[in-house]
Amino acid sequence: MNTFKPTKQLNHCPIAWQALNTPHAIAIESDTQSLCYAALNQRINSLSEQLIQLNMRKGDRLVCIASNGLPLVLLQLTCVRNGFIFCPLNPKFSDAERMQRLTLLDSNFIWQEGNPSSLPLEFESIITDPPVSSPVTIDPLAVVSIIFTSGSSGSPKAIMHHFSNHYYSALGSQTVIPLVGGDKNLLSLPMFHISGYATVMRTMLAGATLRLLTGKITIEQLKRNMITHLSLVSSQLQQLLDKSDFQSSELSIKHLLLGGSAFLSEQLQQTRQRGFNYHLSYGSTEMASQIATSTNNEKLQLLPYRQLKIANKEIMLNGETRFVGYFKGKAGIEWLNRQDYFASADLGKINEQALTVIGRKDRQFISGGENIQPEEIEKHLVQFSAVTQAVVVPIPDATYGHRPVAFIKWQKTQQPTQLSAFIKDKLIAFKQPLHYFDLPEQAGLKPNSKLLTEIALKLLLVN
Template structure:
């Protein structure tokens, strides 16, 4: 029986697939029936603290926390009851958090680490949630396997379907803010449901699959991972341990999403290969990936997918299938105008949150992505960000084009282009580069310069070769923090 869009997905599986494993948190396993119980218990706790006269669609739960079972429960509960899940990066500075909290303007804030609350200049009362009490009930059930079996079978019979309103808003996720203050993007469950269905076309998820949550829930990629998995009735894996080959093997992970830094680290381990793992699909996103690493991934037998997506489109828009050719996924629509990509479809967000209200946009409206690209017969090619393009001596420079050529050079692990001021040309090109061996930077730069001289026209060749900032050496963010590079240029007198 297929899951219907107007049914709570957790309750659905709790009724029809109660014994299936929904969540694996290190050594703790939770079935869909148990997950349903946890959500009901969490709802009871929160209802004692939330003004019940407030319409559900205006109850905004600001959550400042890293990935964990607590945050995941908050996400799924908001889908169930129609509240707005508003996750925020706990690594933000107090100023960054305060700016976003000011936009959300909510009296309901849950902070994972209570000691961090004092640094936030907000008078909002904090939600008090006893997660230990919630989880202790599961531990008590697990102490007797007979009791667990009895409870599950009895409860599954008495559970009734739980209807939800798929058109009602269920989350607010902020964009990265790479080109100005981040926007507060609002989705409804319908957006995520069709996002999951479209993703299934190239990356099928089934009940026996295990999907590792390796991306943060405050990013649309992490949020979508959870709902894709739950809608499919598969198992979400949460872990407090570093991402290693041993962890992937131990938990028999079948699906995982990686950014470039994570992939590079895994490829450094010779045991990272398809024959010695259960991995069926590797989704790659967030930044450019070098040809060397993609070739190595394929040579080790992995089925990989490059992905182009956005917060506005509930994660994936176009995805490749063991190649670099991006295919527009079902339920998404794309067109280009003057080189810029415009997006709409079933997965497109419903509006922006500002001035204490959801400002909806028309269902048929196309939204400018800010990305440049070409589209031919549902095949999408990405040129780069419109706001990163700059002019040097009258010529358009697209940084991503140069970065892609750099990544084709075997020893380059990461590359990032910035414009620098130039008296003659207005702006010229600075290249930040990370080589696989940091002990011979000057020699590597000379060889890379020679390589780029053969691959790029002269006005696209970098003038300055700069070492990758140390603070980004182990960066696992989905997007490169542009300000770090600008600060480095400023220190070197190049701005």
């Protein structure tokens, strides 16, 4: 087993380390090709040289706009090797959302899949070096990623992590969900999320195989590719449970990691009945993915290398995985003191060493694994000329956990069809309201979101 050990290999490039110790083990596999660790190391050597020739240096930000795939994985790992900062963006962002983040990142190094005017990189190119004969050292305290999240204000926050944060995140996860050489971990979550980024890191550090996903997850795909590890949000799990042949006895799955959204008790019961080992997980971008994880129950246990306490009912976080600061563009970097706990804005309690997450302090909700901030949607809705006031609230959804709906105070006449068309190119699809309702006259300037959700559910029942 070639899992990294604490401290001993912290300053070693994980890919070069695997190429030195298990060069012929398969690192990445897709429908069209597979790369062993030696070949993967050659690809990273080539991309490193290409980016350096383009005048990229340690600490520079590499903005990557692409769907999951081999190029994105190669760029993430190349950034780790060189101390470049990997900045993945959702390729489905609207022009306004993308520009907001590009302006903040303020980088001269942008690679966009399918865009010939972006960085000219050759991903198939290799440098035929002699086999790796000694470890390649890296700086574990180099910032290697900026991943965006949304705070209570609805504005995107650029979260910075050192390599060591990701390293200890993977090590802590390994104690509950072990990965070893020969295992296959499916990259089922997007790499512009911390969940996808962490999947890559956990797999590479363990010397296992990262299986790239083509299309949606299917039973046939899981079976044919002999997937052993799989991360799912609630909607993905439900789609699999809807298939009668999603059975542990029919598949190679050792561990299911469930996170990103609320899971119904019925879903977990079905998962147990079908023989799967599942792990509920509470995590965040700020803590480099997993914080607390359960095994075949709902009792979340704090993982190693994390610290947690409750202050005024709010979950406070620290440890080796905690992010190092916020990148604020031309305003500079807001570094966090090492000893400071991060206020998560999540309410929680600890009972018999098990963590229970009660909910958000603010209005944020999750839809299909995506964080939704109502204020961001409202900001775009009120830009429509016929809208005076907009209030967005979540309604429960069996597939996605929640979906947004909007209450509108109209200027004069109702124009829901026109408003829906107006918002289409302003927000990504999952942030676009599912329904529009009239805002009650008594709602006031600060409407009660819980009450509006109840009203929305009653209106939907009537209609």
